Amino acid sequence: MSNSPLYHLIWSSRPLMQRAEALVEQRLTGTGLTVRMRAVLEILARDGDCPVPELARRLEIQRQYVQVMVNETIAAGYAEKRDNPRHKASPLICLTDRGQKLIADVLAGEARVVARMSEALAADDIETAVAVVDRLLGLMDDEIEKRP
Amino acid sequence: MSNSPLYHLIWSSRPLMQRAEALVEQRLTGTGLTVRMRAVLEILARDGDCPVPELARRLEIQRQYVQVMVNETIAAGYAEKRDNPRHKASPLICLTDRGQKLIADVLAGEARVVARMSEALAADDIETAVAVVDRLLGLMDDEIEKRP
DNA sequence: GGCATATTGACAAGCAGCATGTCATAATGA
DNA sequence: TCATTATGACATGCTGCTTGTCAATATGCC
Numbered sequence: 001m002s003n004s005p006l007y008h009l010i011w012s013s014r015p016l017m018q019r020a021e022a023l024v025e026q027r028l029t030g031t032g033l034t035v036r037m038r039a040v041l042e043i044l045a046r047d048g049d050c051p052v053p054e055l056a057r058r059l060e061i062q063r064q065y066v067q068v069m070v071n072e073t074i075a076a077g078y079a080e081k082r083d084n085p086r087h088k089a090s091p092l093i094c095l096t097d098r099g100q101k102l103i104a105d106v107l108a109g110e111a112r113v114v115a116r117m118s119e120a121l122a123a124d125d126i127e128t129a130v131a132v133v134d135r136l137l138g139l140m141d142d143e144i145e146k147r148p
Numbered sequence: 149m150s151n152s153p154l155y156h157l158i159w160s161s162r163p164l165m166q167r168a169e170a171l172v173e174q175r176l177t178g179t180g181l182t183v184r185m186r187a188v189l190e191i192l193a194r195d196g197d198c199p200v201p202e203l204a205r206r207l208e209i210q211r212q213y214v215q216v217m218v219n220e221t222i223a224a225g226y227a228e229k230r231d232n233p234r235h236k237a238s239p240l241i242c243l244t245d246r247g248q249k250l251i252a253d254v255l256a257g258e259a260r261v262v263a264r265m266s267e268a269l270a271a272d273d274i275e276t277a278v279a280v281v282d283r284l285l286g287l288m289d290d291e292i293e294k295r296p
Numbered sequence: 297g298g299c300a301t302a303t304t305g306a307c308a309a310g311c312a313g314c315a316t317g318t319c320a321t322a323a324t325g326a
Numbered sequence: 327t328c329a330t331t332a333t334g335a336c337a338t339g340c341t342g343c344t345t346g347t348c349a350a351t352a353t354g355c356c
Contacts, residue, residue, distance in 0.1 A: 004259065004262050004263070004266065005266075005271075005274045005275055005278050006262050006265060006266045006269070006274050007259070007262045008278055009274060009277055009278050009281060010164065010168050010262070011168065012161075012278070012281045012282070012285065013160075013161040013162075013164035013165040013168060014161075014165050014168075015285055016158065016161035016281065016284070016285065016288075017161040017162050017165055019285065019288040019289065019292065020158050020159065020161060020288070022292055023288060023291060023292055026292060111152070111155070113291055114152055114154050114155050114158070115152070116291075117154060117284065117287045117288070117291065118152065118153075118154045120283070120287055121154070121280060121283060121284070121287075123153075125276050125279070125280050126153045126154050126157060126280060127153055128273050128276045128277060128280075129157055129276060129277040129280040129281065130153050130156055130157050130160070131273070132269060132273050132274060132276070132277040133157060133160045133164060133277065134160070135268070135269060136164070136265065136269070137160070137163055137164065137167065139265045139268055139269075140164075140167040140168070140171060140265070141167065143171060143261055143264075143265065144167065144170055144171055144174060
C-alpha cells in the first residue's frame with residue numbers, strides 16, 4: 001500500500017537520485033567537465049589508473065560506451081593513456097595533472113555540500129538510514145531472484 | 149568524501165531505484181501491462197479520474213509523452229475517455245472495470261512484497277530512515293536553489 | 297457577444313544514454 | 327603453436343523522453 005513507510009522509502013529513491021544528479025550537474029557548470037567525464041575521473045581518482053574494460057566493470061556500463069566516455073575525457077586533456085605492464089594492447093587510463101587537480105576540486109566541493117547537509121541531521125539517524133537502505137538492497141535482490 | 153555516511157546514503161538511491169524498477173517490471177510479466185501503463189493506472193487508481201495534462205503534472209513528465217502513454221493504455225482497454233464537465237475538449241481519463249481490477253491486483257501484489265521485506269527490518273528504523281530521507285530531499289532542494 | 301489568450305490533442309523530429317553486433321588485431325594460456 | 331579471449335574501434339538500434347508545431351477548441355475578460 002502507498003501508506004507503508006517502506007513503500008514510501010523505496011519510492012523516495014527516484015527524487016533523491018534526480019536531485020543528486022542535478023546537484024552534480026549544477027556544480028559542474030563552468031568547470032569544463034561533463035557528467036560523463038566526471039564519472040571517469042572519479043573512478044580514476046578513487047581507485048587509481050586502470051584500463052577501459054576495468055573502468056566499465058566498476059561503472060557497470062558496457063565497455064563500448066565507456067570507451068567513448070574515456071576518449072572524450074582524453075580529448076579534453078584530463079586523462080591520458082600509458083603503457084600497461086599487464087596487457088600490452090590495453091593501455092592504462094591515467095589522470096593528467098590538470099585532470100587530477102580538477103577532479104579533486106570538484107569532489108572537494110561536493111564533499112563540502114554533503115558536510116553542510118550532514119550538520120542538519122542527527123549523525124546516528126543517518127547511520128540508521130544507511131543500515132536500513134543497505135539491508136533493503138539485499139532484501140530486494142532476494143525478491144528479484146525468487147523468479148528469474 | 150566517499151566515506152561520509154550521508155554521501156553513501158545519497159548514492160544508494162541509484163541501485164535502490166534500479167531494483168525497485170526491476171521488481172515492478174518482473175511482477176508485470178504475464179499481466180499484459182507495460183511499466184508505462186502501470187504508471188498511468190496507478191495514478192488513476194490513487195487519485196481518481198483526471199485529464200491528460202493533469203496526469204502529466206503528477207507524473208512530472210511532458211504532457212505530449214503522457215498522451216502517448218494514455219493512448220496505449222486506452223488501446224489496451226484498461227482506461228477510457230469520459231466527458232469532462234470542467235473542460236469540454238479535454239476528456240477525463242478513467243479506469244475501465246478491467247483496468248480497475250488489474251491495477252488493484254498488481255498493487256496488492258507489490259504491497260505483499262513490501263510487507264514481507266518490512267518484517268525483516270525494525271519498524272522504527274524504517275521510520276527513522278524515511279524521516280532522514282525526507283529531510284534530505286528538502287536540504288538538497290535548498291542547495292540546488294542556491295545558484296539557479 | 298466578441299476577442300485575445302491559453303489549453304488541448306495530435307503528430308513529427310530530435311536527442312541522450314545507453315545496448316548490441318561485428319571485426320581486425322593482438323595478447324594470453326595450454 | 328594454436329585455440330581462446332581481450333581489446334579498441336566503429337556502426338546501428340533502441341527506449342524514454344524533450345521540443346516544436348499546428349489546428350481546433352475553450353476560456354477569461356471586457
